[in-house]
Every structure is written in C-alpha cells, then in structure tokens.
Amino acid sequence: ETGVTQTPRHLVMGMTNKKSLKCEQHLGHNAMYWYKQSAKKPLELMFVYNFKEQTENNSVPSRFSPECPNSSHLFLHLHTLQPEDSALYLCASSLNYNEQFFGPGTRLTVL
C-alpha cells in the first residue's frame, strides 16, 4: 500500500448525476494531485494543490470541481459528465514536489 486511499474504487453514473471522488493520504505530504488516465493516452494532470491552495488547473472543464479542505484530503466533485469522461481517476500526493505516491484509482464509467 502506498498510503494513499481512494473511494469509491468503481463508479457508474449517468450524465445528469452528481457524485464525488475522495482521496486521503496518510503520509504527511503537502501536495496532492488529480490525474485522468484514459486508454492509450499518457497520464493527464488535472489539478494540483499545495498546502490546500490550488496551484494548477490544467484547463479542466468546469464539470470537474476539486476541493481540498486540508493537506490530507482531496475531493473531485463531478456533475453533468460526458461519456468521454469515462476513465481511471488517480490521486497522488508528494512532499515538496518530489516523487508522487499514487492511490489505486477510481474507475469511472459515464453512461
């Protein structure tokens, strides 16, 4: 285990649903990240938080809304998603932008 947990592990939602992904790290790290992993594409960085402050928004559509209440928790709120948003969503954390430790991911399917 990497010390980064994600829930749920699998999620199926309709395009009109609202759901949230949760990430928690127990490593004392200050930075947390959301990535999207689609088949046959490199990992795509979505958001970066450092000490609860968002430092990167990689041109992500507004239907994805991150929230970082503290350095240990990170959420990704989802609403009115599209089928092409189906992917594996990975959370990671790091200490001072060094190696990132990843969670197991949430497999999201949008119907």
Add this chain to the structure above:
Amino acid sequence: GESVGLHLPTLSVQEGDNSIINCAYSNSASDYFIWYKQESGKGPQFIIDIRSNMDKRQGQRVTVLLNKTVKHLSLQIAATQPGDSAVYFCAERNAGGTSYGKLTFGQGTILTVHP
C-alpha cells in the same frame, strides 16, 4: 511544448533475461526523473528516481541511466521475473516557471515476462 515519449510500446522477455525500457524527453530544463510501474487494476508505483545532476542510479535489480546530452532515460531490470510484467512509465519534472513541480508522463511501455 514539453513531452515525454517512449520508443517501444511493448517489450516481451524471457524470465531471467535483463530488460531495458527507454524514454525520450524534450524539456532540457527538467531536473528530476522518475520511473513508475503500473500493474493491472492498480495505481502507478514508484520504482526509482534520478536527479539531473546524476547519470546513473541503482536500486534493487533496477538501474536508471540518464543521458542529458541526447535527453534519454532508460530503466534496466536485471533478472526479469514474471512479477515484473506491467506497464512502465517515465516522468519528468518541470524545474521552473509557473508549472514548477509538474510531472509529465510518457505513454508507457508494456513489459511482458514469459516463464
């Protein structure tokens, strides 16, 4: 823009052989490089890293080589085992500007080890 790419998308080896996975990067300002392993159904797992002031670093059964002249990174796995079968990603860290600390990942190489 910056990019990280892999020369070979798939690599098949026999158990016990040595494996070499290659990666090209384009941002000469990158200061830190990481290799990750991702098994089916899991998130990427850190294997080994190297900073730009080094050209070689060894771990347990793994060695990373960095050639900054040609912007090339490689991962060598000694005595490859079936448990090494996975997708391997290289990543580079942006060393400056507004995107400091951002990792850019390659597409990944699928390593298959045959018993």
